[in-house]
Amino acid sequence: MNISLTSLALQNLARRTFRTYALLLAIAIVSGAIFSTSTLMWGVNSSLKKGLSKFGADLLVVPKGSMISMKSALLTGEPSLFYMDGGIMEKIASLKGVKAVSPQLFLTSVEGNCCVMGNAFIIGFNPKTDFTVLPWLEEKMERPFQIDDVIVGAANSYAVGDKIFFYGQDLNVYGKLGRTGVGLYDNAIFLNIEKAYSMAEESHKIPGVAPLKLVRGHVSAVLVQTEVGAKIPFISFTISKDPDVKVITAGNIITSVRQNLVTLFGSTLVLSFVLILANALMISAIFSTIVNERKRELGILRAIGARKTSIFKLIVYEAALLTSIGGALGVFLGIIIMRVYQRTIIFNLKALNMPYLWPPASSIVLLACIAIAAAVIVGIAGAFYPALKGSTLQPYDAIRAGE
Amino acid sequence: MIEIKDIWKIYQVGDQQIEALKAVNLKIEKGSFISIVGHSGSGKTTLLSILGGLTKPSKGSVHIDGIDVWTLNDRELSALRNQKIGFIFQFSSLIPTLCAIDNVSLPVIYGNRVMKNDRKKVYEYAEELLSTLGLTHKLTAFPSELSGGQQRRVAIARAFINKPAIIVADEPTGDLDMQSENDVMEFFSRINEEYQTTFLLVTHNLALARMTDKVHSMKDGMLISANNGGSPS
Numbered sequence: 220m221n222i223s224l225t226s227l228a229l230q231n232l233a234r235r236t237f238r239t240y241a242l243l244l245a246i247a248i249v250s251g252a253i254f255s256t257s258t259l260m261w262g263v264n265s266s267l268k269k270g271l272s273k274f275g276a277d278l279l280v281v282p283k284g285s286m287i288s289m290k291s292a293l294l295t296g297e298p299s300l301f302y303m304d305g306g307i308m309e310k311i312a313s314l315k316g317v318k319a320v321s322p323q324l325f326l327t328s329v330e331g332n333c334c335v336m337g338n339a340f341i342i343g344f345n346p347k348t349d350f351t352v353l354p355w356l357e358e359k360m361e362r363p364f365q366i367d368d369v370i371v372g373a374a375n376s377y378a379v380g381d382k383i384f385f386y387g388q389d390l391n392v393y394g395k396l397g398r399t400g401v402g403l404y405d406n407a408i409f410l411n412i413e414k415a416y417s418m419a420e421e422s423h424k425i426p427g428v429a430p431l432k433l434v435r436g437h438v439s440a441v442l443v444q445t446e447v448g449a450k451i452p453f454i455s456f457t458i459s460k461d462p463d464v465k466v467i468t469a470g471n472i473i474t475s476v477r478q479n480l481v482t483l484f485g486s487t488l489v490l491s492f493v494l495i496l497a498n499a500l501m502i503s504a505i506f507s508t509i510v511n512e513r514k515r516e517l518g519i520l521r522a523i524g525a526r527k528t529s530i531f532k533l534i535v536y537e538a539a540l541l542t543s544i545g546g547a548l549g550v551f552l553g554i555i556i557m558r559v560y561q562r563t564i565i566f567n568l569k570a571l572n573m574p575y576l577w578p579p580a581s582s583i584v585l586l587a588c589i590a591i592a593a594a595v596i597v598g599i600a601g602a603f604y605p606a607l608k609g610s611t612l613q614p615y616d617a618i619r620a621g622e
Numbered sequence: 623m624i625e626i627k628d629i630w631k632i633y634q635v636g637d638q639q640i641e642a643l644k645a646v647n648l649k650i651e652k653g654s655f656i657s658i659v660g661h662s663g664s665g666k667t668t669l670l671s672i673l674g675g676l677t678k679p680s681k682g683s684v685h686i687d688g689i690d691v692w693t694l695n696d697r698e699l700s701a702l703r704n705q706k707i708g709f710i711f712q713f714s715s716l717i718p719t720l721c722a723i724d725n726v727s728l729p730v731i732y733g734n735r736v737m738k739n740d741r742k743k744v745y746e747y748a749e750e751l752l753s754t755l756g757l758t759h760k761l762t763a764f765p766s767e768l769s770g771g772q773q774r775r776v777a778i779a780r781a782f783i784n785k786p787a788i789i790v791a792d793e794p795t796g797d798l799d800m801q802s803e804n805d806v807m808e809f810f811s812r813i814n815e816e817y818q819t820t821f822l823l824v825t826h827n828l829a830l831a832r833m834t835d836k837v838h839s840m841k842d843g844m845l846i847s848a849n850n851g852g853s854p855s
Contacts, residue, residue, distance in 0.1 A: 222720065222724050222727065222728060222731050226718070227720075230719035230720070231719060233719070234718075234719065268738065362665050515715075516717060516718075518676075519711070519715045519717070520717075520728075520732065521676075521700070522674070522676055522703060522709050522711075522715075523702075523703070523704060523728060523732060523780070524695055524700050524701070524703050524704020524705070524732045524733050524784075525700065525732045526697060526700040526773040527696050527700075528696075529700075529732065613672040613676070613677055613678065614671075614675075614676040614677070614703075615668075615676035615677035616677065618676070618711070618715075
């Protein structure tokens with residue numbers, strides 16, 4: 220026996236169980252949709268930021284006609300093969316404002332009986348000029364990187380110290396990169412570019428294995444790092460004068476992913492906002508009914524000393540309680556659905572060239588709080604007018620209206 | 623003391639104006655035990671509700687202990703209703719989601735006059751009131767589990783929980799059998815004598831009215847006569 224605002228509100232909500240459960244479900248659907256959509260968007264966005272910050276290059280020069288394949292390779296780790304003459308590196312390095320230039324060479328292995336392990340996206344890089352792989356090692360051996368070493372992305376199952384072999388070459392897993400959500404870093408195996416060339420040459424000598432079609436001196440992409448304060452658009456423009464190449468900036472990649480993001484989630488967000496509005500109107504209509512049903516009771520409460528603000532608080536509190544429970548339920552359902560379908564979600568996002576990394580627990584908690592708070596705000600906004608109406612009734616009129 | 627001066631209550635129904643009360647004047651001394659009788663629609667309940675601060679008069683004033691009730695703001699008026707006046711309505715007026723003892727204690731909680739530690743005392747007093755009214759075995763019963771008469775007795779107990787100076791009661795014994803009616807009137811009388819509580823009863827029941835000190839009659843929104851009643855006990 221302890222009367223409080225909470226107990227009164229809970230008891231009132233328990234009076235009409237079907238109505239309460241139906242409202243809870245409606246609120247849960249909306250808050251669940253908001254929470255899931257924002258979590259997925261956050262995941263794509265943060266993965267993109269994290270991945271591209273590790274990318275470290277201001278410009279990426281690729282052969283003409285391979286821009287889409289490069290973006291796909293970069294974002295999802297989808298193996299792509301395209302080559303150009305590596306001589307372009309000297310030209311780029313000579314441009315004013317260019318700080319560093321480093322090549323990358325893309326290969327794919329085809330699984331073979333004796334000499335090739337697994338289908339892998341192999342990237343040759345030059346450890347002497349590299350500024351995008353070695354700085355981001357999360358785990359590594361306590362020695363310098365050597366010619367027979369490889370570095371694996373976080374999505375690979377290999378561990379530091381493991382032995383792997385490609386095209387008859389025994390290689391040591393020297394280090395592992397941290398997870399980024401960006402395919403290039405998570406899925407690929409990085410090895411010395413010189414080793415990649417010699418491996419391609421050796422592949423021609425192995426019977427029964429499709430040889431790697433690669434010419435020494437060719438590269439797939441040139442990564443360009445500029446000086447602080449350099450005019451990147453100008454450098455990009457100068458490089459683009461070469462008709463055989465295309466220049467990709469980090470901004471290009473982010474924009475294209477964000478466009479996909481907006482296309483995919485835009486309609487969901489619009490639908491969520493429409494649902495929020497519909498929920499607010501529904502709550503308003505239902506609380507108007509509740510106030511009408513309980514007019515006599517509200518009049519009696521006023522007669523025994525409840526102030527207008529107490530009545531207002533009681534009604535708004537009921538709405539806030541209902542929507543907070545509904546909001547929490549929605550978040551809970553959202554988490555369960557996302558966990559159950561997480562592989563499908565990530566697969567589908569990757570198919571749309573969108574990297575994905577689950578947001579950290581702290582961000583998920585923040586998004587959950589925002590979704591619940593949004594539900595509560597909708598509840599309060601919806602119940603505001605009926606509460607105001609209920610609280611300003613003359614006690615005796617309210618009592619008589621309920622007779 | 624309660625002083626009602628030139629009270630009018632006019633309702634607008636469509637194009638028509640209905641005068642529920644017309645120039646009512648009444649003085650009620652502290653500790654008096656009076657009743658108002660009259661036919662349905664004579665304005666008894668409207669007068670009671672204006673006096674109790676539940677409905678605003680169209681014209682006129684109500685003074686309780688020198689305070690002009692209808693000039694008070696919501697906070698002051700709510701405090702007056704909570705602390706000075708106990709209401710007994712002619713219909714079921716319990717909160718359906720609360721058990722009997724919680725219904726009785728509710729005005730104290732709403733009055734914000736008790737700290738958590740004092741809640742025990744409030745419940746003890748609520749229990750005492752319910753026991754006095756013969757409901758010891760129904761403390762935790764919900765209104766839906768009580769008969770009409772039992773609900774009425776819970777509502778009576780609730781009116782007394784804050785030990786108000788004034789009790790306004792609209793057909794307080796309407797649902798009660800003869801024995802319970804006598805018990806309730808005896809209880810009213812005892813409270814009236816012990817605490818000098820002012821009682822204002824509205825009733826159709828002339829026998830009940832005659833048990834009060836003074837009987838006022840109302841007709842067509844006007845007080846038409848006042849007779850000395852009998853002893854309430």
